[in-house]
Amino acid sequence: MLETLxxxxxxxxxxxxxxxxxxxxxxxxxxxxxxxxxxGAADVLNMVVPHGEEAYYQLRPTLGIARPDDSKKMKxxxxxxxxxxxxxxxxxxxxxxAWQSKQLAIIHACGAPDESRSHFKSMELMERGIGxxxxxxxxxxxRHLATLNTGNPSPLRxxxxxxxxxxxxxxxxxxxxxxxIADFHLGGDARALQQMRAALNYVYQNDELGQDTLSIxxxxxxxxxxxxxxxxxxxxxxxxxxxxxxxxxxxxxEVGLEVSAIDLGGWDTHFTQGSLNGIMPNLIKDLADGLAAxxxxxxxxxxxxxxxxxxxxxxxxYENGSLGTDHGHGSMMMVLGGNVDGGKVHGQWPGxxxxxLIGPGDLAVTTDYRDVLSEVLLKRLNNPATHEVFPEYQxxxxxxxx
Amino acid sequence: xxxxxxxxxxxxxxxxxxxALNACxxxxxxxANKTPLNLLSAVEFTALNRITFGAKMEERARFAxxxxxxxxxxxxxxxxxxxxxxxxxxxxxxxxxxxxxxxEAITNELFDGYNRRRPIHELRQATFLRQLYSQRQLYEVxxxxxxxxxxxxxxxxxxxxLKTVDDREVIRKHALGNFRDLLWASAHSPAMLTYLDNQxxxxxxxxxxxxxxxxxxxxxxxxxxYTQNDVMQLARCLTGWSVKKHxxxxxxxxxxxxxxxxxxxxxxxxxxxxxxxEAEQVIxxxxxxxxxxxxxxxxxxxxxxxxxxxxxxxxxxxxxxLATKGDIKSVLRVILFDGLAFxxxxxxxxxxxxxxxxxxxxxxxxxATLFKPLLRMGQLYFNWTxxxxxxxxxxxxxxxxxxxWQFAFELIRNEIPKTTCDLNALLDVSPTGSLQSNADxxxxxxxxxxxxxxxxxxMLDTIHSTEAAPExxxxxxxxxxxASPAFQWR
Numbered sequence: 001m002l003e004t005l006x007x008x009x010x011x012x013x014x015x016x017x018x019x020x021x022x023x024x025x026x027x028x029x030x031x032x033x034x035x036x037x038x039x040g041a042a043d044v045l046n047m048v049v050p051h052g053e054e055a056y057y058q059l060r061p062t063l064g065i066a067r068p069d070d071s072k073k074m075k076x077x078x079x080x081x082x083x084x085x086x087x088x089x090x091x092x093x094x095x096x097x098a099w100q101s102k103q104l105a106i107i108h109a110c111g112a113p114d115e116s117r118s119h120f121k122s123m124e125l126m127e128r129g130i131g132x133x134x135x136x137x138x139x140x141x142x143r144h145l146a147t148l149n150t151g152n153p154s155p156l157r158x159x160x161x162x163x164x165x166x167x168x169x170x171x172x173x174x175x176x177x178x179x180x181i182a183d184f185h186l187g188g189d190a191r192a193l194q195q196m197r198a199a200l201n202y203v204y205q206n207d208e209l210g211q212d213t214l215s216i217x218x219x220x221x222x223x224x225x226x227x228x229x230x231x232x233x234x235x236x237x238x239x240x241x242x243x244x245x246x247x248x249x250x251x252x253x254e255v256g257l258e259v260s261a262i263d264l265g266g267w268d269t270h271f272t273q274g275s276l277n278g279i280m281p282n283l284i285k286d287l288a289d290g291l292a293a294x295x296x297x298x299x300x301x302x303x304x305x306x307x308x309x310x311x312x313x314x315x316x317x318y319e320n321g322s323l324g325t326d327h328g329h330g331s332m333m334m335v336l337g338g339n340v341d342g343g344k345v346h347g348q349w350p351g352x353x354x355x356x357l358i359g360p361g362d363l364a365v366t367t368d369y370r371d372v373l374s375e376v377l378l379k380r381l382n383n384p385a386t387h388e389v390f391p392e393y394q395x396x397x398x399x400x401x402x
Numbered sequence: 403x404x405x406x407x408x409x410x411x412x413x414x415x416x417x418x419x420x421x422a423l424n425a426c427x428x429x430x431x432x433x434a435n436k437t438p439l440n441l442l443s444a445v446e447f448t449a450l451n452r453i454t455f456g457a458k459m460e461e462r463a464r465f466a467x468x469x470x471x472x473x474x475x476x477x478x479x480x481x482x483x484x485x486x487x488x489x490x491x492x493x494x495x496x497x498x499x500x501x502x503x504x505x506e507a508i509t510n511e512l513f514d515g516y517n518r519r520r521p522i523h524e525l526r527q528a529t530f531l532r533q534l535y536s537q538r539q540l541y542e543v544x545x546x547x548x549x550x551x552x553x554x555x556x557x558x559x560x561x562x563x564l565k566t567v568d569d570r571e572v573i574r575k576h577a578l579g580n581f582r583d584l585l586w587a588s589a590h591s592p593a594m595l596t597y598l599d600n601q602x603x604x605x606x607x608x609x610x611x612x613x614x615x616x617x618x619x620x621x622x623x624x625x626x627x628y629t630q631n632d633v634m635q636l637a638r639c640l641t642g643w644s645v646k647k648h649x650x651x652x653x654x655x656x657x658x659x660x661x662x663x664x665x666x667x668x669x670x671x672x673x674x675x676x677x678x679x680e681a682e683q684v685i686x687x688x689x690x691x692x693x694x695x696x697x698x699x700x701x702x703x704x705x706x707x708x709x710x711x712x713x714x715x716x717x718x719x720x721x722x723x724l725a726t727k728g729d730i731k732s733v734l735r736v737i738l739f740d741g742l743a744f745x746x747x748x749x750x751x752x753x754x755x756x757x758x759x760x761x762x763x764x765x766x767x768x769x770a771t772l773f774k775p776l777l778r779m780g781q782l783y784f785n786w787t788x789x790x791x792x793x794x795x796x797x798x799x800x801x802x803x804x805x806x807w808q809f810a811f812e813l814i815r816n817e818i819p820k821t822t823c824d825l826n827a828l829l830d831v832s833p834t835g836s837l838q839s840n841a842d843x844x845x846x847x848x849x850x851x852x853x854x855x856x857x858x859x860x861m862l863d864t865i866h867s868t869e870a871a872p873e874x875x876x877x878x879x880x881x882x883x884x885a886s887p888a889f890q891w892r
Contacts, residue, residue, distance in 0.1 A: 039788070040788070115630070116624060117614070117630060117633075118614070118618050118624045119788065119790075120618070120619075120624065120788075120790050121624045133625075160801065163778070163779070163780030163802060164780050164793075164798060164799060164801060164802055165800070165801040165802075167798075170797055174800075174801065175801050176801050176802070176803075176804075177780075177801050177802040179778060179802075183778065183804075183805075184804050185804075186804075186807060186808060186811065187808065187811070187812075188811070191868075191869075194868055195865065195868040195870050195874070195878055196807075196811055196878070196881070198864050198865065198867070198868050199861070199864065199865055199878050199879075199881070199882040199885075200807060200882060200885060202860070202861055202864045202882070203861070203882050203883075203885065203886040203887065204886075204887060206887075207887045209800065209801065209803065210803060210887060213803045213804060213807075217804070265787055265788070266787065268611075268788070270598075270599040270602070270609050270610070270611040271599040271602045271609065271611075272602075320602075320607060320608065320609050320610075321602065321603075321604055321606065321607015321608065321609065322599065322602030322603075322604075322607065322609050324599070324602070324609065326608075326609065326610045326611070327610065327614070359630060360630060360634065
């Protein structure tokens with residue numbers, strides 16, 4: 001079901017033709033996709049807590065998050081119940097509104113088949129969207145952009161909110177990193193700017209990325225980041241908050257944004273990760289409050305927006321001796337958007353009992369992350385080429401979208 | 403995305419051919435009474451840019467005088483290269499030579515005038531000044547390489563008072579020494595053990611973090627033939643490897659009471675109970691493992707030769723690694739002597755970009771004022787959070803041009819505090835020194851060869867059309883060359 005697209009007000013005349021190759025498929029632009037990668041292997045068992053499992057509390061006597069009905073704990077120390085079996089970490093309570101509006105879905109025990117438990121290998125395979133290293137070197141988002149012609153000439157078709165473009169974006173169209181929209185200018189007075197621009201335009205005459213950078217500079221100059229007002233809840237004062245806020249700004253400015261890739265790092269919590277306070281709870285709060293603000297800010301745009309969170313793998317089901325968790329396997333994904341079959345924890349729960357854990361004591365994977373992303377591609381991005389985006393993989397539709 | 407020579411020379415049409423270069427030589431007379439600018443072939447220029455942080459004029463002269471092989475040998479014998487001037491510049495940074503205990507003491511809030519940022523700041527600034535001014539360029543390039551290989555994020559608590567010692571006693575001490583000694587020192591380094599949580603790896607409650615990265619990132623590589631069980635067993639060997647918290651705080655300590663009992667099996671070796679010696683046996687085994695040789699040599703080849711270096715060079719270097727039991731210089735000789743001829747363009751990492759501009763134009767800088775631009779470009783010293791170190795592959799760095807452009811213009815206009823770039827001193831600005839000849843000189847310094855005449859003339863027309871004054875024009879040319887696609891590659 002394709003919706004009619006608003007006519008974009010694009011200053012196309014300054015833009016160079018962008019597609020030097022011919023994408024196999026043509027379709028109107030689908031949703032704006034926001035992909036949030038939680039780097040370092042997020043401890044999802046303390047984010048979406050299986051409070052209905054006794055084994056969880058045996059495995060995590062210190063780190064475990066109390067049951068929603070645990071009368072020995074204060075309310076703010078207990079999980080926030082979602083469905084009688086799973087509950088959110090109390091620092092994620094800000095996401096309850098999105099959950100109750102049925103625009104937030106959770107896919108638990110989700111992940112990749114790779115069992116190296118290596119951050120770097122797992123991230124690489126996941127960002128390239130492949131099962132083993134012999135697959136294509138480009139990234140899954142890059143291949144999505146390269147296979148689908150959406151008739152969108154914007155240099156802001158895909159952006160990376162950070163210092164450098166993510167691996168997942170590679171191989172499609174040139175992608176610019178946007179750490180800060182406010183800093184994305186050359187400085188100087190009008191005359192100096194004109195001189196710099198002319199010289200750069202000249203030396204970059206044959207360079208697509210350079211031309212894109214110039215056009216982005218022109219486009220962003222018209223925005224006014226210092227005075228951007230988000231509707232109500234404030235974004236967290238963090239790099240992640242800024243990345244989401246800038247994404248919202250670009251969406252509202254209708255500059256042709258199709259994909260925004262955002263990293264939130266620091267999840268490799270081997271040591272004193274904290275249960276209710278500390279490193280991990282702070283990260284959870286940054287994530288949840290950021291997403292909640294984004295959701296509230298873009299209420300009117302939710303019908304054309306899909307946000308996905310992912311992480312390279314999950315952490316060991318049992319806590320280690322230093323009040324942290326070692327590398328595990330099964331992870332969790334969240335999908336936020338107006339067309340999500342939300343307010344539900346999707347996926348088959350494999351359980352945390354001895355016979356149900358795998359390897360050294362890890363949550364099993366029952367939903368491949370590529371199933372979720374394939375459904376995003378097919379149902380929300382109008383891209384039928386899932387076999388090219390995820391080569392040698394036959395996705396199973398998990399009905400995460402309505 | 404593979405990059406061919408052709409991609410590199412996107413500006414190829416702007417460059418003169420090698421033959422035409424000689425014809426252009428008279429245009430370089432602008433250097434009269436300055437150090438003559440030696441023109442190197444494209445291959446030589448690339449080689450020099452791989453073994454330095456960007457070729458300085460005098461380095462080009464020396465290279466042209468003695469040739470590649472002798473130049474590399476001279477650089478490998480780094481201890482005999484006089485670096486006194488740099489030594490004087492660094493003498494103000496007193497934390498560089500302190501023990502962890504001393505650094506902690508002066509950054510402790512009990513100390514009058516304490517400043518917790520001081521050791522971090524001094525180490526960053528010293529690293530920058532060494533890369534900019536040291537005559538021992540290949541040595542500094544290797545220090546940079548090992549700082550990535552044994553990456554430590556300096557902002558993780560409480561590494562701010564430990565990293566300085568790691569930098570001095572692990573990385574700098576062994577950068578051109580023996581890999582086994584380097585690995586041994588790193589494994590006993592309090593900064594590394596803290597960074598990868600091994601002080602929390604204790605009997606009955608193992609923490610796998612360091613054990614895993616020791617095999618995955620420091621030695622064997624992820625496909626080097628270890629299993630999850632090896633990780634868990636090595637973690638048991640490493641229980642009790644810790645850092646002193648009192649009396650000589652910040653020193654390595656083995657705590658027998660925290661060490662796991664029993665025999666351990668790592669990589670097929672039955673490790674008998676022997677305390678600290680258990681992990682040390684494994685470290686010895688890992689240091690000279692064939693997978694390690696291959697993994698290290700492949701990384702070096704990627705750094706010095708190409709993102710996809712020839713397999714034969716890696717094999718040959720790995721053989722040298724094993725035959726010499728990890729002698730880094732012997733490995734480098736293979737990589738450089740056999741490999742540089744196969745060099746493919748590499749996208750400059752931010753440090754290379756900034757330093758090569760400063761070095762080519764003989765600019766002066768104190769470093770501290772460049773930390774912010776480097777951060778925006780994505781590569782401030784010791785600021786990469788994960789243990790894999792800053793990426794090396796070209797592709798990882800493409801897509802963030804704006805901060806590089808900003809730097810180019812700010813540098814040339816002398817808008818960066820404590821950083822001076824004196825074009826007038828560099829060029830002939832007398833009435834006879836034409837804009838063209840100055841532009842040729844700038845292009846030769848920065849890109850290795852003058853610009854194609856037609857390309858330059860059109861560039862001048864473009865700049866003239868913006869009504870730039872002559873002095874502005876020269877600045878715009880210099881800045882545009884630094885900002886240009888060609889200068890992003892080395």
